[in-house]
Amino acid sequence: MKRIFFLALLLFTFVGINLHAQGSEVTGTVTSADDGSALPGVSVVVPGTTIGAVTDFNGQYTIVVPGSSTALMYSFVGMVTQELSIDGRSIIDVVLESSTTELDEVVVTALGIKREKREVTYVTQKVAGDELTVVAPTRAAAALAGKVAGLQINIQDNGVNPSTQILLRGLRSVSGNNSALIVIDGSISSSCAFDDLNPNDIANISVLKGATAAAMYGSKAGNGALIVTTKTGESGQKLIVGITSSYTAEKVAYMPKFQTKFGTGWEGAYDAVENTNWGPRFDGTMRQIGPTFPDDSPMTTQMVAYSPVKDNLLDFYETGDTWSNTVYMSGSKDNSKFYASFGDQRADGIVPQDQYKRNSVRVNASKKIGKVELSVNTSFFQDNTDVVGGTIGDQDRTLYWFVLNTSANIPLSSYSDWSNPLSYGYGDNYYNAYYQNPYWGVGTNRNLDETNRFTGNFNLSWDIMEWLNFTTRVGTNSNWGSGKNWRARQTYDASLQPAHSTVNSFVEDTEFQSTDYTGDALLSGDFEVNDDITVKAVLGANVNTFDYSYLRIRANNLSIPGFYDVSNGTGSPEVARDESVKRDFGFFGDVTVGYKNWIFLNMSGRNDWTSTLAPGNNSYFYPSVGLSFVFTDAIAALNDNDILTFGKLTMSNSTVYNDLGAYRINEIYSQSAGFPYGAVNGFVLSNTAVDANINKEKINTNELGLNLGFLNGRVWFDGAYFMTATTDLITSTTPSVSSGSTVFLTNIGKLSGSGVELSLGGSVLKMNDFQWDVNVNYTKFETTVDEIYEGLDEIALATSGQYGIYAVVGEAFPQMKANVYQEDPDGRIIVDPVSGHPLVETELANMGKTTPDYILGVNSVVRYKGFSVTATLDYRTGHVYYEQGSSAMEFTGRSIASVSANRQDFVIPNSVIETSEGVFVENTNIQVSGGRHSYWSDKYNDVKSNYVKDASAVKLREFSVNYTLPAKMLAKAPVSKVSIGFIARNPFTWLPEENRFSDPEFNNSNSNVIGIGGYYQSPPTKSYGFTVNIEF
């Protein structure tokens, strides 16, 4: 039996080496050449070792230099690194010049390994923490939108606790995960954990875009990685205590654009209790709405003017409030540093009674003991969500549905007193016979959740030799919580509400727990072979375990009203349980060979073993190779060029494999719905058939990168071109249902993707106290399905039969398909010669892809003295989405389209009749029937391509005006920093004329089924507020 012995080897080899070093002490002060001010935070290291110190608040440092060392290196972001020989001195003062090249910047790469940018053979982009928090976002991911080329952030909905989808360079897998890997403080994490992170705690995020960048993380990083580093104190920094507070008000940005000409009714006739809008034209007369109350009722029949009420749906929504406060402390002493924070956020949503609160605590600390640095990053997070339930009424609908099913002539906000039997908002009295009062929905359906997360990373870094470091890291990310979802029973008086059925009550309790454990060990060495050749090598091992469990108990038809405990249910409670474990481990090596500091060759390899594939088939090796060429240093003619200050070209190729989820290699049985019946139990075979030889999928990426710096770094340009090819895709194909399965999980086909990322940034204007920096990111990518398998040219990811998201051979992925009108060769709609109704193709047509052709992000920062004005805008275009909501509202007659012919029968414009095969004659006189109602609700609504809309959007995602008080004003005050700001999130959105329903970014699921949304979410919102930061 093969035993794990690698760690033993690594550890035993180095344990016992003398940790004590002989050396002399050097002290000094580092100042800036620009203004002579002291520079805190400058890194002072002994070259070729990791022995180092950092200057304190006064620019002073002290370092113990080994006897064998002859030089010290001083580096600071934005400054030229200097290397000075010691020459026996004990005091060395240094003046640093402003950097002319960003190539000296340090990049945090995979596994926390730091490399100079010039050495990195693939494309990365860094976002500083303060760029993320400028508009006080509640989720860090939201603040990344528009700031990084290649990154697409989808905010799945509004609401008090939104979720986000993070995609890098589009999609590479049809059925597999396409989201970027999140690594927090060196440990593999999750996008949920990223959402749970207090954005104020983030020091920076390094975005490793291609699979190349992340080959060392194994399968999980096949979609690129976001390396998130949380704050630690700076060495030499004095104690800082600060508070960041913000308040934002959230409002509905826009409601769907509806017709306001026709009101409540059916087939052209007024109907006082309809949710539909097929009534007569608004005329302003007083009309009955709601049930007719009998004479002995305390209620009188409600009368309202038959005319549209302005913003009647909008008025249902409230202004949401979000307060957030973070108190933080950081500092250092001797060889210790720490950062601690406490965050508190409280939010009231736009939906009445929606509430959310979260608290987070973080303590990061490190201590250096001789050659060993120990560091610990821990965080605890807890949130409580109290929102309206998602299965309201006798049709189990979402709240927005009830709002949307309210006619234009209904004064919706007057129905808020839903629990009062003498109010028109009360169940029996409400006007709408089919969809209940949304206020009632809010009061009788609640979904409560509490989740907790603990993350802990323990890190040990040991400088065994000047050139050799051993680092080991143990991390845990534990997430647990519980939820309660309940619905109250509602009965109806059949004489007032004949169409409603009793709404049954239920209570559902859920509990979940998931824990990731990760362990890494790496040995890294830096060698100088001679003056020209350097070698940096890393050997390592990594092990991961993921445990998950979930329990749900639901009890129906509760006996005691208002008592929401499962013991209160009648009949058998429903119980569901899910547990899973996934494990893997891997060994890897990475070596970078540099020549004259202007060309670097990187090679890495990793071998993984996973628990989720069959033994014997569960090991896979993946290599990567890359080259970085700093041509401005290499080519003499380009040296010291004032225009082109630096230039770097990179090329890389990497291969990554994706494995399966736990337990997916076997076909399974599960208990059949409703069973057991007493002693009779029943199981069903899963509808997922699994290929007996199911295997990993392979992603190969080629990438070409170019970094240019102009005018001493004032303007810079980053470009990348990449190509990915995914083969042996693990795909949930759609077999014929007659095979006895609805999904066939197999390795098939090929996807290829390519794209371009361009970033151009720099200072547009720079004079005295004024500076205007602009950064433009352009991302274009497309993924195409090259092949599936013989006889199958498409796979449905999700389909209604009339529209859906597909993978179609030869087309961009993901592809929207929908049924379309039959058209003649000139593109005119063919109508039935008898009915005048359009003919519909029986097969669905390709409507376009649902990820953008390109994304353009623009960031602007204008600074003048203490003022700064920032703006982030992004534009996405070239894609479509399906407006589920507007399709649903077509049925109710609220769509703009439904009044386009004035509710009359009409001749479809530009239509033809096929008089004999292939002969088309213009239709001038055959009208559709049912123009007052059924044409729209049935015929038009049946052609789902009518609801496939241009998903283009321009969003001003962030805007802020900040003012920081000048330091001299605060010289005598007890505070050291005060800044205040006005902030706005998503203040403006521009959408194409044809799309006026919802935010095309909203999506029903977090999966690859991108492009279907509309009414499961709340309407889109915008937020305004202010933020204050004070440091003591």
Added chain:
Amino acid sequence: MKRILKYISILAVILLLNTSCEEFLDVNTDPNNPTSVTPDLVLPSAQKYTASIIQKDRRISHFGNMMMQNWSQSDGFSWYTDEFKYNVTSSFYQRVFNYSYTNSLKQYQILDMLEDTRYDYYRAIGKIMKAYHFQLLVDIYGDIPYFEALLRKDNATPVYDDAATIYAALITELDAAIVLIDEAVAPDVPDIDDAMFGGDMDKWIQFANTVKLRILVRESDVRDVTSDLAAIATQGSGFITSDVLVNPGYLIEKDKQNPIWGDLGWDEGGTQTLSSKATCATQFILDYLTGLADPRIDYIYEEPATGHLGVVQGLLDYDTPVLDAFVPELVSNIGDGILKSGTMGANIFSMAEVYFLLAEAAEKGLITDDPKAHFEAGIQASFDYLGAGSAAGYYSSAIPLADWNSSTGDELEAIITQKWIAMNGITAEQSWFDYNRTGFPSGLPVSLQATTPDRPVRLFYPAGELSANGDNVPAQPDAFTAKIFWAE
């Protein structure tokens, strides 16, 4: 420091060495789902699926009820828009095709594929029930995947087989099932896990014969089935002797109720479902039953206090001339002869149908029985199922089509018409097949919203087949003219 490091490393090594690589990775056994189960756990869920595909909301019988003017829609609902338009598309009733294969047939296939001979009874049941379902699919769709179907990962794109060829194969399979039962050696005998016959294998043989009878009578106009019918007689076990009900032990609990009760009656909380309120009699059927003085009208339909009231199929304007004339309280919803209770068995083959099949065979001279006796026994079986008491007065009422003797010259019409009434609300798809085959009952109107002179004769292949099995699925036949082979 040195010592601490040493301990940490020793500890780490011990922890890692303790488990071998294989053991460390050997965690891929699903703790929540088995990968194999015994047939006694497969059969009851299969049978529950059978009940569901026949009886649930918008499944097979429901479709028959819509096509055969049994059911209409009350005011306040837009439940049956596509049905009233005869809007046969690739999504219309696609779940009939989809669920037949992926629910019931998938489960019966597991039984049919059992290799251990101790499970021969289960295999036989699998074969009989597959034949039952495949016949329904042929009758609704014509050519369908059969010989290559249900092989799951071994064939994701089965070819479509000729409908008549499938019919012949079903007879062979039913014969094989009877042989399996007859010749089984020390078999495991199903018990309470058999939700149809409780493991009574004689009844299974009778049911096999009954399914054969349905097949043979259906194709009797296009093929001489005399010898096949004679073979059933020779076999000697006869036909079922009571309604075939699936009842795994239905309870008034969520997901556990009788399927038609739960969908078109009352939910587990005792609330009348919206589908139940939405569904009511057509005025045509009420008039028809009244015309025959048929007492079953009060069992098939609920009688409101204001008297029976139906809605013309496809009515658009419910409020003219009288506002709210057709709200659920005022119309005749489904009656308590159909919706007896939430725990009743689900009828998948009624005794009345057996008699009417025999009556038709006898009337056509395919068997030598007396058609009149079967005709009257069929009516009585229908009365019995509905709880309507004795039918003697009815079938001797001298009313044509109710009384055999008064239907001289129209015997087949009488049989099919009475079968239509008997199948109402139970297995109404059978009447739709009969109508397409015989044109009876005569005078059946179309929906007001129909744009064709008559109702469809078949359904379209579902959209999923067009995309997932595009190379094999035939072009969609004309849903209104391309009759199934037995009606050509």
